[in-house]
Amino acid sequence: xxxxQDSTALKEQLEQMFRENWELxxxxxxxxxxxxxxxxxxxxxxxxxxHRKMEDWRNTDLNKAMSGKFTSLFKPGHGDQTIDQIFxxxxxxLETDQxxxxxxxxxxxxxxxxxxxxxxxxxxxxxxMEEYPEIFEKHYGKYADKDKDGFQAxxxxxxxxxxxxxxxxxxxxxxxxQMISIINWNEGLFIQTRNLVIxxxxxxxxxxxxxxSTNEEAMIxxxxxxxxxxxxxxxxxxxxxxxxxQSTLMNATWFRQMKNSSLKSNAITLNGGxxxxxxxTVLDGEGASAEVYGVYLMDKSQHINNQVxxxxxxxxxxxNELFKxxxxxxxxxxxxxxxLVRKDAQQTNAFQHNKNILMTDTAKANTKPFLEIxxxxxxxxxxxxxxxxxPEAMFYLRSRGICVANARLLLLYAFAREVVDxxxxxxxxxxxxxxIRKRLKGELNICDTCALHCDGPNKxxxxxxxxxxx
Amino acid sequence: xxxxxxxxxxxxxGKEIVKGLNLQVNAxxxxxxxxxxxxGKSTLALAIAxxxxxxVTSGKIIYQGKDIIGMAPEERxxxxxxxxxxxxxxxxxxxxxxxxxxxxxxxxxxxxxxxLSASEFLGRMEEKKKLVEIQNKLTNRSVxxxxxxxxxxxxxxxxxxxxxPTLSVLDETDSGLDIDALKVVANGVxxxxxxxNAFVVITHYQRLLEYIVPDIVHxxxxxxxxxxxxxxxxxxxxxxxxDWIKKELSLA
Numbered sequence: 001x002x003x004x005q006d007s008t009a010l011k012e013q014l015e016q017m018f019r020e021n022w023e024l025x026x027x028x029x030x031x032x033x034x035x036x037x038x039x040x041x042x043x044x045x046x047x048x049x050x051h052r053k054m055e056d057w058r059n060t061d062l063n064k065a066m067s068g069k070f071t072s073l074f075k076p077g078h079g080d081q082t083i084d085q086i087f088x089x090x091x092x093x094l095e096t097d098q099x100x101x102x103x104x105x106x107x108x109x110x111x112x113x114x115x116x117x118x119x120x121x122x123x124x125x126x127x128x129m130e131e132y133p134e135i136f137e138k139h140y141g142k143y144a145d146k147d148k149d150g151f152q153a154x155x156x157x158x159x160x161x162x163x164x165x166x167x168x169x170x171x172x173x174x175x176x177x178q179m180i181s182i183i184n185w186n187e188g189l190f191i192q193t194r195n196l197v198i199x200x201x202x203x204x205x206x207x208x209x210x211x212x213s214t215n216e217e218a219m220i221x222x223x224x225x226x227x228x229x230x231x232x233x234x235x236x237x238x239x240x241x242x243x244x245x246q247s248t249l250m251n252a253t254w255f256r257q258m259k260n261s262s263l264k265s266n267a268i269t270l271n272g273g274x275x276x277x278x279x280x281t282v283l284d285g286e287g288a289s290a291e292v293y294g295v296y297l298m299d300k301s302q303h304i305n306n307q308v309x310x311x312x313x314x315x316x317x318x319x320n321e322l323f324k325x326x327x328x329x330x331x332x333x334x335x336x337x338x339x340l341v342r343k344d345a346q347q348t349n350a351f352q353h354n355k356n357i358l359m360t361d362t363a364k365a366n367t368k369p370f371l372e373i374x375x376x377x378x379x380x381x382x383x384x385x386x387x388x389x390x391p392e393a394m395f396y397l398r399s400r401g402i403c404v405a406n407a408r409l410l411l412l413y414a415f416a417r418e419v420v421d422x423x424x425x426x427x428x429x430x431x432x433x434x435x436i437r438k439r440l441k442g443e444l445n446i447c448d449t450c451a452l453h454c455d456g457p458n459k460x461x462x463x464x465x466x467x468x469x470x
Numbered sequence: 471x472x473x474x475x476x477x478x479x480x481x482x483x484g485k486e487i488v489k490g491l492n493l494q495v496n497a498x499x500x501x502x503x504x505x506x507x508x509x510g511k512s513t514l515a516l517a518i519a520x521x522x523x524x525x526v527t528s529g530k531i532i533y534q535g536k537d538i539i540g541m542a543p544e545e546r547x548x549x550x551x552x553x554x555x556x557x558x559x560x561x562x563x564x565x566x567x568x569x570x571x572x573x574x575x576x577x578x579x580x581x582x583x584x585x586l587s588a589s590e591f592l593g594r595m596e597e598k599k600k601l602v603e604i605q606n607k608l609t610n611r612s613v614x615x616x617x618x619x620x621x622x623x624x625x626x627x628x629x630x631x632x633x634x635p636t637l638s639v640l641d642e643t644d645s646g647l648d649i650d651a652l653k654v655v656a657n658g659v660x661x662x663x664x665x666x667n668a669f670v671v672i673t674h675y676q677r678l679l680e681y682i683v684p685d686i687v688h689x690x691x692x693x694x695x696x697x698x699x700x701x702x703x704x705x706x707x708x709x710x711x712x713d714w715i716k717k718e719l720s721l722a
Binding site: 390391392393395396397398399400401402403404406407410411413414415417418 | 519520521522542543544546547548552553555558559561562563564568569570572573574576577580612613629633
């Protein structure tokens, strides 16, 4: 365990920590992984942390987030609580298999790595690295670009554990897999987790990835996920983020999609100090499709940065992005969407939208759609809006007796709904509606989401009546 | 007296539109306000409903004995004022059911009535939908989104039926309606009419007044009511056109 105290010296301290803790960091490594770590720390030494002169980081200030006092754990730590105390339940009515990380380390409730009857392997990445070196050799570090920014390099250098999921060819996993990542430590943590997900040909899985805090401690989590989606495989990937106001989450997900594969990703950001979701997908086979969605509800001085890069590398692929956000008080949001259509990627369909509602004069949104097209037979569009609630609609609702607060709620809820409606698991959709309603009413706290203290729908909400349940 | 408007002046963006208007409406009455475009009919309606930006520079709007100027639109609605919009607003993502449920709950809470249970509420929805011949599927859709002109106007009358206001101001509810839709709308109003409530129907054309028979017809011109009379005044206007009024006024 080492202390990181000063933001300006953070880089040097990390480099030093890397050297000092090499034995622990590399203790489960295959030789190629150790080699990757060494290259990555070198890359980190060269490029350092991102700064505001870099285009993608221009409107994201890391200084404040990086100025706390942080600890790193190079071996599993659970603090004072027992694991049973921490993991009480999961999403209501949502039947899922659950795997969990605590403070960046896999929670070993039964076995750290399970090979199921259908051949699916799920569990700890640290263990998988040892047991399935051939898979790692083929995929690990192959989709994420360690030189993209300092966080990517740092992650490859330091990451020791995370989730590992392998779905063999022709296997359809019916139950969604819930991946819960919880931080519970009595002082600030700087965590590097890395996940590897492999979908074989014609396979299918749904992942619900929850990032939660359990206390008000500051922390930095730098998470990198690499996902390989082989031919005709289908992945649905939901992210639920509900972190405390002191947390920083750097979340990068790198997808490689083969022929006729499909990806549906949806990031629901309910709370967090500074959150950056970087989604990168390469449509590397004809007929592949990527739907990348997100909704964010930020207030106070919270910051959300959604970056999407879609690489149309092959012809006849489809991509669609929709990100919607509500920003209150001094909150700020960045959306950068980059669609690259390569020269041979004819018959590409690519669409991109970002819509923001600013509730105050001090809330901010920066949105930059960017199309880079080298093919000539394509259909691409982008659009971005930043606005306030429609005063005509507000008056219409109020003229029927609805107070300002409820009129706002109805309109904001309706605004966010467009993204939530795209969730295909009904129970999860209902749960997210409920969380968004609570969030908009200021009643959501960090303990409300999927993993801890599931309090159930304990309050009747008068303005919503679900026709399907009557 | 239900509504008494005294020497009302209303400006929008500094421009005076309503220029000293007087109007008295008793419970149980139906009034028609007619007049050419741009004379202040909609401004009057929106000023009664409390639209922001419609500045009352002088005069009074006394409803049930209380001057409502300065009251928020929702407070007026809870007190029983309803505006049927000339251009109903489309609100994507808000279903009519949620919208009405929220509105009715707030109104009933204000009036110290018990909140309707889900089944009571849905029963009421069914009943009122029939009144204006609204298809079932319409209520699961977002408010006015993708509705035809006729559907939007029927939806206004449906909302009126749901909320049971005491004073309804219908702003050109007939515009853009074919004769069948017009009859549906008129039938809705006539069914809801009681001795306790009142209607102010704003219209361009006499046509609507064949189906909603007014007790009193007013002619609004240049921000004032320049003539009031029985329902025969509407027929006279229809025959002679508004130029007749303009001419008389310029002579006077």
